[in-house]
Amino acid sequence: MGSVLSDLREPLRNVPVPPDFTIAFGGDYEEQQKSFRELLLSCILAIVLVYMVMACQYESLRDPFVVMFSVPLAAIGVILMLFLTRTTFNVQSFIGCIMLEGIVVNNAILLVDQTNQLRRRAGMPIREAIEEAGRRRLRPILMTAMTTIIGLTPLALGLGEGGEAQAPMARAVIGGLLSSTLITLVFVPVVYSIFERLRPGTNSGGKTDKRGALTVA
Secondary structure, three states: OHHHHHHHHHHHOOOOOOOOOOOOOOOHHHHHHHHHHHHHHHHHHHHHHHHHHHHHHHOOOHHHHHHOOHHHHHHHHHHHHHHHOOOOOOHHHHHHHHHHHHHOHHHHHHHHHHHHHHHHHOOOOHHHHHHHHHHHHHHHHHHHHHHHHHHHHHHHHOOOOOHHHHHHHHHHHHHHHHHHHHHHHHHHHHHHHHHHHHOOOOOOOOEEOOOOOEEOO
16 A cells, blocks of 8 residues: 555645545555554553563562663564565554563563663673573573464465465564563663663673672672
8 A cells, every 4th residue: 555655645645636625545555554553652651661560570660661671672583574575564563662672671681680680689790690690591591582473474375265464564563572581681781780870880790789789799
């Protein structure tokens, strides 16, 4: 629909329009734009709700903010997957993006939570805790990501009657998971380290108190 409308807009620009008259597109296009506006609102609400839930669980505003950095990384995989499969960004792929907001944060949650536990219980410095958390959580992260990707692969192939209608959603989720899983393993620990070093009264060689905050040695 988008390509057809772009072809129509060009010749319509040369059509003389009387005063107080406009040329507008209705029907399916109007419904599509309405759906996109509603989905955009749902996307924003999903981000806010995910952050609020994590803030309540972490009892912190900083750690959930670090975790939320994994969400934009999913956009890289979504764009590449839709481009390589020649899939349009439609309502179904938009729904897949909303689903990703709740899925891709799982990997970052595993990393951040494990890092906090190592610093709190073992008193590890920031760098050592991050490296150990990456080693311990690599397998669970890959397992959770691969099970979702493999489970959505038949839907992404669009096999059978009507399969192509739901395929964009699965392709968006698979692409977002692939990129976020690989990049999160590097990007989120870096962001976590930066935020911790910016906190007043911390250093990379300090020890942790019972709340997990670093104290200067």
